[in-house]
Amino acid sequence: MAKVLLAVTGGIAAYKAIDLGGSLRKRGEEVRVIMTKAATRFATPLTFSAVSAATVYTDAFETENGIILHTTLSKWADILVVAPLTANTAAKLSDGIADNLLTMTALAFEGPKLAVPSMNVRMYENPVTVNNLLKLQRNGWNILEPSYGHLADGEYGKGRYPENDNILFEIDRITGPNDFKDVNVLVTAGPTQEPIDPVRYLTNRSSGKMGYEMAKAAKVRNANVYLISGPVDLKTPYGVERKDVKSSEEMKEAVLEKMEWADVVIMAAAVADYKPVFISEQKIKKNSDELNLHMAKTSDILMEISKVRRPRQFVIGFAAETQNALENAKHKLKSKGLDMIISNDVMRTDIGFDSEYNEVTVLCKNGDAVRLSRNKKCSIAKNILDIVKTHRVKLP
Ligand code: PMT
Numbered sequence: 001m002a003k004v005l006l007a008v009t010g011g012i013a014a015y016k017a018i019d020l021g022g023s024l025r026k027r028g029e030e031v032r033v034i035m036t037k038a039a040t041r042f043a044t045p046l047t048f049s050a051v052s053a054a055t056v057y058t059d060a061f062e063t064e065n066g067i068i069l070h071t072t073l074s075k076w077a078d079i080l081v082v083a084p085l086t087a088n089t090a091a092k093l094s095d096g097i098a099d100n101l102l103t104m105t106a107l108a109f110e111g112p113k114l115a116v117p118s119m120n121v122r123m124y125e126n127p128v129t130v131n132n133l134l135k136l137q138r139n140g141w142n143i144l145e146p147s148y149g150h151l152a153d154g155e156y157g158k159g160r161y162p163e164n165d166n167i168l169f170e171i172d173r174i175t176g177p178n179d180f181k182d183v184n185v186l187v188t189a190g191p192t193q194e195p196i197d198p199v200r201y202l203t204n205r206s207s208g209k210m211g212y213e214m215a216k217a218a219k220v221r222n223a224n225v226y227l228i229s230g231p232v233d234l235k236t237p238y239g240v241e242r243k244d245v246k247s248s249e250e251m252k253e254a255v256l257e258k259m260e261w262a263d264v265v266i267m268a269a270a271v272a273d274y275k276p277v278f279i280s281e282q283k284i285k286k287n288s289d290e291l292n293l294h295m296a297k298t299s300d301i302l303m304e305i306s307k308v309r310r311p312r313q314f315v316i317g318f319a320a321e322t323q324n325a326l327e328n329a330k331h332k333l334k335s336k337g338l339d340m341i342i343s344n345d346v347m348r349t350d351i352g353f354d355s356e357y358n359e360v361t362v363l364c365k366n367g368d369a370v371r372l373s374r375n376k377k378c379s380i381a382k383n384i385l386d387i388v389k390t391h392r393v394k395l396p
Contacts, residue, residue: 211269
């Protein structure tokens with residue numbers, strides 16, 4: 001867990017950083033907070049201290065056990081996060097002005113730095129601010145751009161404090177292993193819908209959570225991630241490009257279109273195996289007691305991939321099993337020409353479909369098998385990528 005030095009400047013969004021401190025604390029991160037004098041007008045040090053379980057520093061001339069604060073804090077932290085960053089502090093930081101505890105500490109800090117500018121749109125778009133932020137970037141700062149939306153003063157534009165989840169994601173990305181940098185990762189997630197008539201379709205119970213966590217885990221490690229998603233009710237992970245599809249045919253087309261680009265393919269989607277042969281143009285009427293649907297096999301996307309894949313592309317399937325899980329998964333690993341398959345038991349209600357948790361066995365082409373015991377899907381995704389990393393380098 002990282003030691004996070006959260007620096008808060010005096011913008012209206014200062015109150016939103018309280019929740020950021022709380023989230024960092026919940027994740028088990030050690031937090032210390034610096035507030036500028038102006039920030040204390042928008043939110044109190046006591047609130048930050050209570051919510052983040054952090055010591056809050058406001059005065060450059062305070063000492064802690066006789067030690068000067070800015071040098072101590074700058075050596076203590078793994079990452080410095082300035083959220084929100086006002087135009088005023090951006091100007092000072094870009095020019096190396098050190099006139100308060102925050103700016104002094106930032107100047108002395110040698111680790112990774114993240115700034116979250118947040119201000120009125122006209123201040124943000126002012127060339128002076130634009131130049132100051134560019135200068136910070138050139139000096140090694142990571143800048144998380146503000147969002148568009150309604151601003152505190154009733155105006156609309158770019159300048160809104162972004163979602164804290166995106167800031168947490170950036171902290172993970174910046175402090176993370178960076179070991180998928182420049183790797184193109186194609187992920188599929190969620191169910192497909194196979195239409196019967198204009199109002200009905202066949203689908204399955206996939207929520208998309210496992211696939212979305214795979215996409216997020218790869219993005220955190222600095223991969224370029226393209227997510228092909230069936231219909232789900234999930235937010236696109238920060239920084240991930242997403243294409244929405246509905247049917248297995250649409251998913252197949254979307255995957256094949258991206259195959260040339262992909263270095264790693266992760267097929268977590270639950271693709272329908274059968275689809276109605278005829279799609280009725282009109283809603284099917286309730287005229288008889290029984291209705292027989294004539295079904296045909298869908299194309300197997302992984303099989304199609306195996307025909308076009310190029311050397312050193314690493315292809316991973318998931319196996320949703322209800323019985324003989326390992327045996328069936330091993331068969332799919334071989335028959336679909338995969339480098340790896342992740343077997344999960346979808347009979348259990350405490351893992352698998354729609355759960356926040358999963359428990360899987362990772363089976364590799366060379367016969368290696370790794371059991372990942374029940375854990376949150378985000379942790380399972382991270383562990384799967386660790387295994388992918390070691391097996392990918394062994395590709396001929
Ligand atoms: O989405 P969640 O609610 O988080 O649940 C996660 C999950 C259980 C859906 C996921 O972990 C999972 O197991 N995904 C694969 C589901 C599946 O379709 O399994 P399968 O055993 O039927 O297929 C094996 C592999 O072939 C899969 O990688 C699948 O994407 C692929 N396939 C299947 C059918 C088809 N026509 N083309 C394919 O490429």
